[in-house]
Amino acid sequence: MSIITFENVQYKHILRGITGGFTEGKITTLVGPSGAGKSTCLKQMNGLISPDGGRVYYRGEDLEQLDLVELRKKIGMAFQSAPMLPGTVGDNLSLPKTIFHETLATDEANRLLGLVDLHVDLNQPVKELSGGERSRLAIARTLVNRPDVLLLDEITSSLDFRMVKEIEQLIQRLQRELQVTVIWITHDLDQARRVSEDVWFLKDGQLLEQGNVSLLEPDGARSDIQAFLKGELS
Ligand SMILES: Nc1ncnc2c1ncn2[C@@H]1O[C@H](COP(=O)(O)OP(=O)(O)O)[C@@H](O)[C@H]1O
Ligand SMILES: [Mg+2]
Numbered sequence: 001m002s003i004i005t006f007e008n009v010q011y012k013h014i015l016r017g018i019t020g021g022f023t024e025g026k027i028t029t030l031v032g033p034s035g036a037g038k039s040t041c042l043k044q045m046n047g048l049i050s051p052d053g054g055r056v057y058y059r060g061e062d063l064e065q066l067d068l069v070e071l072r073k074k075i076g077m078a079f080q081s082a083p084m085l086p087g088t089v090g091d092n093l094s095l096p097k098t099i100f101h102e103t104l105a106t107d108e109a110n111r112l113l114g115l116v117d118l119h120v121d122l123n124q125p126v127k128e129l130s131g132g133e134r135s136r137l138a139i140a141r142t143l144v145n146r147p148d149v150l151l152l153d154e155i156t157s158s159l160d161f162r163m164v165k166e167i168e169q170l171i172q173r174l175q176r177e178l179q180v181t182v183i184w185i186t187h188d189l190d191q192a193r194r195v196s197e198d199v200w201f202l203k204d205g206q207l208l209e210q211g212n213v214s215l216l217e218p219d220g221a222r223s224d225i226q227a228f229l230k231g232e233l234s
Contacts, residue, residue: 003149003181004045006207008054014040016205017054022149022198027175027182029192029213032202033228038185041202042151045183046075069100076142080154082134089113089129090122092137096144104144116140116170132163139170143178150174152184156191168195189216189229201225 002021009018014037022028030038043049044056047068056063058071076096084092093112094104109122118136120129129137135155142150152171156164172195175182186192192199193213201209201216208224209215218229 002057003059004183005057005060006041006044006054007057009041009044009051009056010053011037011040011044011049011051014205015044015051018202018205018207019054020200020207020210022181022183024148024181025175025179026198027172027184027196028198028200029196030183030185030200030202031187031189031192031216031228032200032208034187036202037205038202039153041200042077042153042183042185045149045151046072046077073100073145074147075149075151076145076147077151078138078142078153078155080157082138082155084126084134084137087126088122089120089124089126089137092126093122093141093144096141112140112143115143115174131159132166135159135163135167136170139167139174143174147180149181149183152182154185154187157187164191171195192216201228203228 001024003024005021006018009015018041030041032038044051047063050064058066063071090109093109097104106122116136116139118133118140120133156167159167168191171182174180184196193216196213198211199213199215200207203224209222216229218226
């Protein structure tokens, strides 16, 4: 069953009638050339932007009808640059609480650091963290409100390969342990094959294919996907 569903979603000239769904409890990757509309799709899913036409549903309810504060607690989001505030690990981890004028208990903060295998002190300045540690902190931060869905936008693109593999394993473990639905934008097709069961292939604001990740096998793919696989579309 789909936890998030798009019904003919249009947005400016960027999304041109997207219809599809994301299966609850799975990892789905969003792939396609740069400028295809992947990030714009992701922003529709937690109400950062709204469709000009069509609808987005969360568990069968139109996002336009939902309380955005409650929705954003159900849907955690992380970006490539893992933007951090100046201050401590604790300050950064608490952010999804403090923006709602709530507090994050110290026990809970430490539990979250443990969950992502980040062994640093809550009082440590965030500027002392390595790139990999920041990524883990950014992931822990998406989990603060115990979301049902994680939206990840190119979260490993600035990491070296060893770290990329570690973050992939972490996300896969979290998906299993927390039974969270993961929707993950990546430009790395090998990463899509490694981590996801399902894939959405976007190009020019259209969803050209959705389904099992085997769609990315060179023999099975349709010609425009094959061109992308061969690097003819970047
Ligand atoms: N707020 C915006 N207003 C106008 N154009 C935008 C906006 N955001 C993104 N775009 C354009 O929309 C297209 C799709 O962007 P994006 O969703 O970021 O693609 P992707 O993540 O697949 O690279 C790009 O051509 C981008 O320049
Ligand atoms: Mg993008």
